[in-house]
Amino acid sequence: MDKSMKxxxxxxxxxxxxxxxxWVAIWIYRTILTPIYPQIQASLGDVSNTQMGLVASVYFxxxxxxxxxxxxLVDKFGQKKVLIPAFIVFALAAVIIGTxxxxxxxxxxxxxxxxxxxxxxxxxxxxxxxxxxxxxxxFANAIINSGxxxxxxxxxxxxxVLVGGLEIQWNYMLYMTxxxxxxxxFVFILFIKQDKATVEEDGEAEDEQEAAPDVxxxxxxxxxxxxxxxxxxxxxxxxxxxxxxxxxxxxxLVSEKGFEQGSVGYVSALVAVAAVPGALIxxxxxDKNAHQRxxxxxxxxxxxxxxxxxxxxxxxxxxxxxxxxxxxxxGKLAIDPVLITYVSDSVPGEKVxxxxxxxxxxxxxxxxxxxxxxxxxxxxxxxxxxxxxxATILLALAALLFFLVVMLRQKKTLAN
Numbered sequence: 001m002d003k004s005m006k007x008x009x010x011x012x013x014x015x016x017x018x019x020x021x022x023w024v025a026i027w028i029y030r031t032i033l034t035p036i037y038p039q040i041q042a043s044l045g046d047v048s049n050t051q052m053g054l055v056a057s058v059y060f061x062x063x064x065x066x067x068x069x070x071x072x073l074v075d076k077f078g079q080k081k082v083l084i085p086a087f088i089v090f091a092l093a094a095v096i097i098g099t100x101x102x103x104x105x106x107x108x109x110x111x112x113x114x115x116x117x118x119x120x121x122x123x124x125x126x127x128x129x130x131x132x133x134x135x136x137x138x139f140a141n142a143i144i145n146s147g148x149x150x151x152x153x154x155x156x157x158x159x160x161v162l163v164g165g166l167e168i169q170w171n172y173m174l175y176m177t178x179x180x181x182x183x184x185x186f187v188f189i190l191f192i193k194q195d196k197a198t199v200e201e202d203g204e205a206e207d208e209q210e211a212a213p214d215v216x217x218x219x220x221x222x223x224x225x226x227x228x229x230x231x232x233x234x235x236x237x238x239x240x241x242x243x244x245x246x247x248x249x250x251x252x253l254v255s256e257k258g259f260e261q262g263s264v265g266y267v268s269a270l271v272a273v274a275a276v277p278g279a280l281i282x283x284x285x286x287d288k289n290a291h292q293r294x295x296x297x298x299x300x301x302x303x304x305x306x307x308x309x310x311x312x313x314x315x316x317x318x319x320x321x322x323x324x325x326x327x328x329x330x331g332k333l334a335i336d337p338v339l340i341t342y343v344s345d346s347v348p349g350e351k352v353x354x355x356x357x358x359x360x361x362x363x364x365x366x367x368x369x370x371x372x373x374x375x376x377x378x379x380x381x382x383x384x385x386x387x388x389x390x391a392t393i394l395l396a397l398a399a400l401l402f403f404l405v406v407m408l409r410q411k412k413t414l415a416n
Contacts, residue, residue: 012132014191016140018184019124020147022083025177025184026117027151028158029094030059032173035159035250035264039170040106047103049251053375056247058107059114060367066118067361079123080194084185086123089116091181098174121360127192142283145333149279152272156250160264223355227346230405234301235339235363237398241308241391242332243367245271248374252384257320270321274328283337294407297338298399303330305395312388 008014033040033055041047073082089112097109124144132140158176162168222228249271250264259267282300286293307327314320343359374387 011193012128012136012140015128015131016143018187018191019128019144020150021184021187022087022120022124023144023147024151024154025087025090025180026120027148028155028180029090029113029117029177030056031152031155031246032159032177033097034247035156036163036170036173037251039163043170044100044103044106049375049378050372051103051375053247053372055103055106055110056243056371057368059110060243060364060371062111062114063118064114064361064364064368066115067121067364070119071122073119074123074126078194079127080188080192082119082123083188083192086116086119087181087185087188091178091185094174094178094181098171098178139280139283141337142280145279145336146276149272149275149333152246153269156264156269156272157266160250160266223358227406227409228355228358230401231339231343231346232359232362234297234398234402235359236366237391237394238301238304238332238335238339239363240366240370240394241304244370244374244387244391245308245311245327247371248378248384248387251378252388255378256383256385257314257317259317267321267324270324271328271331274325275331275333278329278331278334279337282334286338286341293338293342294402294410297335297342298403298407300330300335300338301395301399301402304332304335305392305399307331308388308395309392312385 037052041052070082093109093112093116095109096112097106100106100109125141128140128144159170159173163170163173253259253264253267282296286296304327307323307330310323311320311327314323340359343355346355370387370391373390374384377387378384
């Protein structure tokens, strides 16, 4: 345990709160635009669905591209010196979008938002991994991740009610986001300590000692072995469906299912609300039943595919609500912690960081493709149903490959 924890035994709790709030701010931004696409299009003039889909794609392109560079920045400057400037730029990006008069200015703001928030993942989870006691890490990460669900609820409902219901100008949503980002920045300043080099070295030495007993359990898999490539594709498919829903579900509900715009935020938020208990339940389960990890991943992939398809085929709102709740409970946020644990255990200790970086890179690359492709499909066909079919097919294919390449190979290995 490093010096900061010796001085303050509750330091890791402050970190958990701060990092959870960071995800809240990021996910408010990610979801606040989707319910108000029509208002933005009307404000900016002749803007197509494809152009609006590109707003999210530009953001996620920048976010994905920052994954590996942000790790180098954290290694060189420390988490605090990366997080604070990043969130200041994040607030500036929200203001740029809020003052936009053209779609190009929106793209510039989205690019800056992606670059700044793209620095968050590596800084946040390396910070929590370093300071959280070993027996509390899984639960701590589940709490931190719950910030994304809370932010999604606030963003979707807030935009739907304030803009769709109360007819407040959409620009104000971005100004509120900027204020929230700055508030979280002050939380980082107050709660997060800047580690000195000597403290980092002490912490790294202890981390190596703690990790040593687990190295022997890892298999000697290359980072681009067939099994690892399948895992990367599994995460790509998982993220594809999720970011398609996050970006376009409100619009889909209005145009394809006949919902009122003022209510779509509530309906879409069902995914986020159900995701929190799902993540906590499955994380606890897998900690106690590690031997069930592969069957659980397969089950969750099949369930995610089934619930996304049910969203399209739902004959009435009740079935649609059930489908969205089940997707939240069994979808990406439930699969995430189980897959991350599996990736960490499937490679030798010295390759874990690189494996997780590649894993997250492939997963987030789908967030670049899904929003723009879904918008394009809507423009060309007049319906986004085909996009939901694509997400379902990707998840079904991921489940099949996971079973054939990962599960069957492991059974053969154990049999030998």
